Amino acid sequence: MIQLENISKRYPGGHDALKAVTFNVKPEEMVFVTGHSGAGKSTLFKLITLIERPTRGILQVNNKNCNKLSNWRIPYFRRDIGIIFQDHKLLLDRTVFDNVALPLVVSGLNHREIQRRVRASLDKVGLLNKEKLYPLTLSGGEQQRVGIARAVVNKPPLILADEPTGNLDEKLSDEIMDLFYDFHVHGVTVMIATHDLRQLKRLQKRVIQLAEGQLVYDSENDDEYNAQ
Amino acid sequence: MKNYFLRHFQTLFFSLGQLWSTPVATLMTIAVLGITLALPAGLFVVLENAQQASGAIKDSAQISVFLKKSVSESSAKRITKKLAQNKNIERTRYISAREALAEFKKYSGFGDAIKAMKKNPLPAVIIVTPKQSAADPETLEALLKTIRNNNQVELAQLDLEWVKRLSAFLVLAKRGVWLLAVLLGLGVILTIGNTIRLAVTNRRSEIEITKLVGGTNAFIRRPFLYSGLIQGLLGAFGAWLLVQGGLLVIAEPMSQLTSLYASQLEISGLDGPQTGLLLLIGASLGWLGSRLAVGRHLREINPT
Numbered sequence: 001m002i003q004l005e006n007i008s009k010r011y012p013g014g015h016d017a018l019k020a021v022t023f024n025v026k027p028e029e030m031v032f033v034t035g036h037s038g039a040g041k042s043t044l045f046k047l048i049t050l051i052e053r054p055t056r057g058i059l060q061v062n063n064k065n066c067n068k069l070s071n072w073r074i075p076y077f078r079r080d081i082g083i084i085f086q087d088h089k090l091l092l093d094r095t096v097f098d099n100v101a102l103p104l105v106v107s108g109l110n111h112r113e114i115q116r117r118v119r120a121s122l123d124k125v126g127l128l129n130k131e132k133l134y135p136l137t138l139s140g141g142e143q144q145r146v147g148i149a150r151a152v153v154n155k156p157p158l159i160l161a162d163e164p165t166g167n168l169d170e171k172l173s174d175e176i177m178d179l180f181y182d183f184h185v186h187g188v189t190v191m192i193a194t195h196d197l198r199q200l201k202r203l204q205k206r207v208i209q210l211a212e213g214q215l216v217y218d219s220e221n222d223d224e225y226n227a228q
Numbered sequence: 229m230k231n232y233f234l235r236h237f238q239t240l241f242f243s244l245g246q247l248w249s250t251p252v253a254t255l256m257t258i259a260v261l262g263i264t265l266a267l268p269a270g271l272f273v274v275l276e277n278a279q280q281a282s283g284a285i286k287d288s289a290q291i292s293v294f295l296k297k298s299v300s301e302s303s304a305k306r307i308t309k310k311l312a313q314n315k316n317i318e319r320t321r322y323i324s325a326r327e328a329l330a331e332f333k334k335y336s337g338f339g340d341a342i343k344a345m346k347k348n349p350l351p352a353v354i355i356v357t358p359k360q361s362a363a364d365p366e367t368l369e370a371l372l373k374t375i376r377n378n379n380q381v382e383l384a385q386l387d388l389e390w391v392k393r394l395s396a397f398l399v400l401a402k403r404g405v406w407l408l409a410v411l412l413g414l415g416v417i418l419t420i421g422n423t424i425r426l427a428v429t430n431r432r433s434e435i436e437i438t439k440l441v442g443g444t445n446a447f448i449r450r451p452f453l454y455s456g457l458i459q460g461l462l463g464a465f466g467a468w469l470l471v472q473g474g475l476l477v478i479a480e481p482m483s484q485l486t487s488l489y490a491s492q493l494e495i496s497g498l499d500g501p502q503t504g505l506l507l508l509i510g511a512s513l514g515w516l517g518s519r520l521a522v523g524r525h526l527r528e529i530n531p532t
Contacts, residue, residue, distance in 0.1 A: 049440070072444075079442035089437050106443035110231055150441065 001027045001158055001189040002048060007057035009043050009213075017043035019213040020057070025191060027157070030184035032200050033193045035210035041193040044210070045162050048191075049083055050074050062158060079107060082151030086163035088143045090135040090150075096122070097131040100149045107154070121153040125179060141172035148179060152188075159183060161192045165199065177203060236450070243454035246427075254459070257423050261463025261510070264416055266470035268409035269498070269506055273471055275405060277482075277495055279398050289368065293354040293375055294383040301352070307380060308354050316371050321355040328353055335488070351382060413513055416463070420456045420517030427452060428525045435529055445526055452522045453515055460514015464507045472497050 002025040009018040018040045025031050033041050046052040048061055050069065059066040062080050069077055090099050100121055104114045122128045125145040135143055144164060151159060161180065165173035177192075177199050184190045184205075194200070200207055207225075209217035219225040247254045293311075295304055301324060308322040323331070328350040333342055356375070358368060368386060375384040428435065438448055475497045482495055498506065 051440075075439070075442045075444040075447075077442075078440065083440055089433075089440070091434055091437060102438065102443075103441040106438060106441060106447050108231060108235060110234075154442075 001025050001029070001062065002191065003058070003060040005058040007047065007054045007059055009040075009047060009052065010055045016213050018047070018054075018210075021210070021213075021215045022057075023208060023215060023218055025189060027189055028184070028187050030181065030190045030203070030205045031192070032203075032205060032207045033191065033210065034195055034197075034200065034207060035216075036195070038212075039210040040213040041210060042162065043213075045083075045160055045193060048160060049081060050077060075106070079103065079154055080156050080158065082148075082154065082156040082159040084144075084147050084151045084159065084161040084164050086166040088135070088147040090143060090146055092135050094134075095131065096127065096133050096135065096138070096146050099135065099146055100131075100153050103150060103154045117153055118149075121149040124152070125149045141168055141175065144168065144172075144176055145179070148176070152183065156188070158189045159191070161190070163193055163195075165194065165196055170198070173199065174202070239450045240454050240458075243451045243458060246451065247455060247458060253423075257419065257459055258462045258466055260419055261416055261459065261514075262466025262470055264412050264419065265464055265467035265506065265510055266474075268405055268412050269467050270471045270474055271405045271408065273475065273496075273498060275398060275402050279395070279402075280496070289358060290387050291356040291358065291368075291372060291375065292385045292387060293356055293381055294385070295352045295354065296380055296382045297351055299352065299380045303380065304352050304354070307378065311354065311356060311375070314371070314374070316359055316361075316367060318357045318359045320357070323353045323355065325350050325352045413509070416460065416510070416513040417517035417520065420459060420514050421521035423459065424452050424456055424518045424521040425525055427455065428522060428529075432529060435526070439529075448526060449519070449522050453518050456514040456516075456518025456521075457511050458514070460517070461507060461511040463514065464510020467510065468498060468503055468506055 004024070005022050006020045007018055007022070008016065008020055010016050021040070021044070033044060035041055043052070047054050047059060047066075050066055054067070062077075064077060066077075091102070094102075097118055100118045101114050104117060109117075118131070119128060122131055125148050127142060127145055127149065130138065130142065135146060138146065148161075148164070151161075159180065164180070165176050168176065173196060180190050180192060181203060207217070207219040208215065295307070299307075304324070305322060308320050311317055312320045325348050329342065329348050332338070332350060358371060372384055372386055375381060435448055475495060479495050
């Protein structure tokens with residue numbers, strides 16, 4: 001689903017955010033990417049969503065060669081990825097319903113289909129009764145769930161979440177992670193950047209660790225971890 | 229296909245809503261556009277009328293025959309009658325020196341100065357109107373010669389020279405108006421561009437998010453283009469109101485002025501096709517300004 005081969009990213013000014021990172025995420029897999037801030041997690045996510053382009057290396061996402069993808073194709077490419085941000089990135093002047101509907105609206109779906117899918121998605125995250133509210137009237141956990149509903153409303157084969165539980169307490173974090181786990185069980189590839197070690201232990205999924213732009217640990221090569 | 233139009237319709241209403249939500253800013257923009265467009269449109273209307281007027285005057289070319297001071301009133305009347313029998317002349321009108329003075333006093337504003345004079349300085353005049361069939365330059369020239377041959381005539385003058393000069397001037401003025409129109413059209417594009425730039429900046433985060441969920445640039449551009457189009461259209465409508473309103477204001481003195489030269493001249497405003505053209509130009513300029521601004525500023529917003 002995601003293939004990185006010797007991916008490097010150097011920003012103007014000479015800072016190396018990623019140095020020759022290689023790994024492979026299989027379809028339907030659930031992966032945690034961990035590491036201190038500045039280790040390269042955010043850069044990795046930006047490359048996979050084509051917000052930025054790698055300086056070197058080969059990147060394939062969803063069977064598409066990202067190195068060769070032209071700019072005008074990027075929007076269509078992104079429609080197959082559900083992206084979740086730590087700060088939700090919700091539109092504060094639109095209702096919960098309109099926020100979740102946005103990916104469908106940009107794809108040009110008709111109104112009835114949009115309504116059906118948005119309701120299904122909100123139902124999945126348990127916010128069906130809040131569709132008419134505005135994001136600021138919701139709690140932090142609820143806002144994050146709106147973000148998740150928006151990410152999955154398109155039924156994308158791949159979900160990327162950048163620190164989705166960063167600002168939440170343990171109970172809410174568990175709920176959010178369980179949602180992702182549920183998508184994974186239903187066949188969606190899920191990649192989550194987090195430094196919440198408690199969640200890594202709790203869910204026992206593959207862990208990739210970055211440090212100073214390099215891949216320093218991949219549980220796939222750790223027989224001890226996999227034996228547990 | 230139905231969906232496509234439906235989406236455009238929705239975007240149109242979304243843009244209208246956005247403009248409606250900031251009424252003061254929107255009205256100011258529209259007012260600026262209206263004034264900018266009204267200037268060339270108004271000048272165009274004035275020129276159009278002037279051209280029509282000069283055409284009408286050309287058709288009613290007159291010859292002023294100034295008689296010598298020594299000619300008595302009775303012989304002047306005889307000359308007038310004789311001229312009226314010429315096959316190239318439609319009619320003649322005799323204006324005695326006294327009548328000429330009265331008319332001059334009325335219209336020139338030099339009434340008091342003339343009162344101070346002991347003697348009437350004006351000669352008697354015969355106004356000769358040639359027949360339509362004789363309106364070509366050669367016939368008129370020949371007619372003029374015949375009249376001048378009379379030794380009681382001091383001066384015979386064809387009142388056409390200034391008409392020629394006026395129409396030459398009008399051609400020049402029209403060029404000038406076009407030039408002005410191009411410059412002000414550029415002004416409209418820049419005004420809209422600036423408004424749209426602000427709108428793009430205000431909605432930066434919305435644009436970013438839309439891009440992240442797979443919105444194409446065309447999708448993101450659309451509401452801004454509609455916004456530019458609507459503002460351009462409303463600006464053009466404002467210009468139309470200004471021009472027609474302005475004409476109402478100057479109609480009265482203008483008709484007085486034209487009545488001095490030719491009788492049945494009516495001021496015409498912008499007609500149907502011209503109004504349509506004005507609205508079309510306004511909308512196009514609004515769209516274009518918006519397109520240029522959005523294209524430029526969209527590229528500055530990451531992600532691509």
